[in-house]
Amino acid sequence: MYEGPVQDLIDELGRLPGVGPKSAQRIAFHLLGAEPADVTRLQEALQKVKEGVVFCDVCGNVSEESTCRICRDARRDPSAVCVVEEPKDVLAIERTREFKGRYHVLGGALDPLSGIGPEQLRIRQLLSRIGSQEITEVILAMDPNTEGEATATYLVRMLRDFPGLTVTRLASGLPMGGDLEFADELTLGRALSGRRTV
């Protein structure tokens, strides 16, 4: 244990995903020795994510304005919507360059163990979006794990009553028990182009 502020910093860093106690210590001492200007920049960046980043009114992705860049982009196909769990999944799919439509970010997956049911996800917003816009295809791109699968099944049920709507799932081939974010571009691209109707 170190004294006061240094230990506080180590503790805070240690709470971040992927940062173990050793890395937390290394980062803390790095910051301690860093130029004040560098630390200030980091401080400002941290401040801005909480104050300056909002969620897109339409799709729920992280955004700088009330509507995100993808939702504003007139070249994107408004008839296809890809539904994902997290903003990071949008990035993963964008990297494949296979998809030209728009997104809907649920903010997670059904997960009763963590108390997350349909009400805690942006599912109502998805349904009203489909009801009011010219959407003809919904692609379900949940993580290939039990929670993702259950969420997809739930959405299939909720979406089957929309006339003329095609609902597709990413083709299998994604490693099961995984995280969309970590699927490599090729596999994810193939899963997108081989999606099947459900």
Add this chain to the structure above:
Amino acid sequence: MHVRHLQVADFRSWEQADLELEPGPSVLVGRNGQGKTNLVEAIGYVATLGSHRVASDAPLVRLGASRAIIRTAVVNDGRELTVELEITPGKANRARVNRGPVPRPRDVLGILRTVLFAPEDLALVRGDPGERRRFLDDLLVLRAPRYAGVRSDYDRVLRQRNALLKSAAANRRARRSDPDALVTLDVWSGHLAAHGAALLSARLDLVADLGPRVAAAYAGVAPESRPAQIGYRSKIEDALPAGYGKPDGERADPEVVAEILLAEMVRRRDNELERGVSLVGPHRDELDLVLGEAPAKGYASHGESWSFALALRLASYELLRADGSEPVLVLDDVFAELDRRRRQRLAEVAVAAEQVLVTAAVAEDVPGELTGARYTVADGVVERD
């Protein structure tokens, strides 16, 4: 297959241990508590990612150390693979094959197959149904490693569905409205049925394949005793086609089983919503062990129980061999527990194995056929004699 090399660090009592092994019998001899079982436990861990003695990883790490390491070189049909496992309780374990990291530890399953006999096996006969379910599932994974995934997906879906049932039950008691509960429950039921059917069908087929071998093995170790039988008992057995799980019956069809499971969940929904737990599925099933007319549990004598446990392991070994793999036999401290005939029977099977690793406190307990390479284990050192 055989283990050519075993190295552990901070595993159980061993700060370091390193031993070269050969095909054929090897006997580890040493006084009580010197760490013999610890060594074969490490080998078993590579094969099953679990210990035959404890359910959690924490006791496997040497007191005072933060992680344990097991390295093995396994030779199968002349091809050698090295498997390295790092066990860190409370964190994700890591695995490497031929020095390259693999995405998940369970990717090493199938590289080494072992059948381990140990004093703890008595619990297969006398313990809770959970012990026998674990026996079946462990054997399934040894037969086909993909069942490790089936099993963990099923456990996960089960925990999720139970969490949902629990909160739905609480809402019901408090008369709180819960409009989503039934739709989401249906979704989780569908998934529980699908994953559960995959597991249950595989268990039924396994019991069908194992049954005759258990009967034969039991007759071999205890010819004077009544005949032994096993059978799979399921919450949905009345609805299952009669041939499922029977040696001469048809193979179980997961789609048929899934439908039956789902129908039963629908039928018992009120009950489940009241109790707040999942009442249908392979997690509630049981492997029946029958001796003559009576269940072995509660009726069999001490010697009969031992013979039954031995027969279950012998049958597992025969089954894996019939599948075309030659598992490593591990006999942990079992000879001291057996009378002459059962020792003899076990020794006959063991000498024919490609590799058999034996531990004993007293060398004289080990039948003559199995005196191959001998290692002395004492004071934190293991030495080839």
